[in-house]
Amino acid sequence: MGEEELKVFGAWGSPFSRRVEIALELKGVPFEYMEENVSDDKLKSPLLLKYNPIYKKVPVLLHNGKPVVESLIIL
Template sequence: MAEKKETVKLIGFWASPFRRLVDMALKIQGVSYEYLRGSQEDLPNKSHLLLELNPVHKKVPVFVHNDKILPESHLILEYINQTWKNNPILPQDPYEKARARFWAKFVDEQVGISKTLHRRSFQVIMFLAKEVTGKYFFGGKKIGFLDMIVGSIIPFCLARLWEDMGINMIPEKKFPELNRWIKNLKEKLTP
């Protein structure tokens, strides 16, 4: 009997940091997937596929693995972590796992793109810079859960948003460790 081929699909919107988060996790795990995109995925005209797969929240990303459907990026990360174990996303140590979840929740709550304020963003960046000081990544030598959460928002979205307004939120002189982390993350994720 032939082995059934594994199918992995990700429904997303190109500019979504939450889609980028899941994309990072899949890339780190070496999981091939089909990316289903559409210009309507986060706009008022939701696609039929999105409404069918995520009728509750009607948001991206939506993850489909062998016909199992999961919405919500953090849940998707946990699923990926438990399904493909070659590169653990969450720390194994319960304390370190709890700390990663704490900081991830903090970033999600404080750095939402639509509610971001300059001063609050700066405070978040200061906390994160302190947390990554002396480490290659937040969790050590490998990209993990918190790197993905922060990496999907800070260097790619928040920094670009403020730069477009002429503000450098992460100046090299003030935040050398955070800039080093951003460089490490980009090097690891760029093919």
């Protein structure tokens, strides 16, 4: 069985993305953190806009290419 890919798109100072990071760390789940600049829509990465095109906000949990948005839903 192969290793699963897990990424978290977050932003420094965002309590919502930090909540997800802390939960994953407490559970011992390895993930790759992707820092996003959310201060301006023009500065947001194409990946964030691809995986959360409606709200364009963090956090986004990407599990094997499938996005889950909103911190409470992720938890």
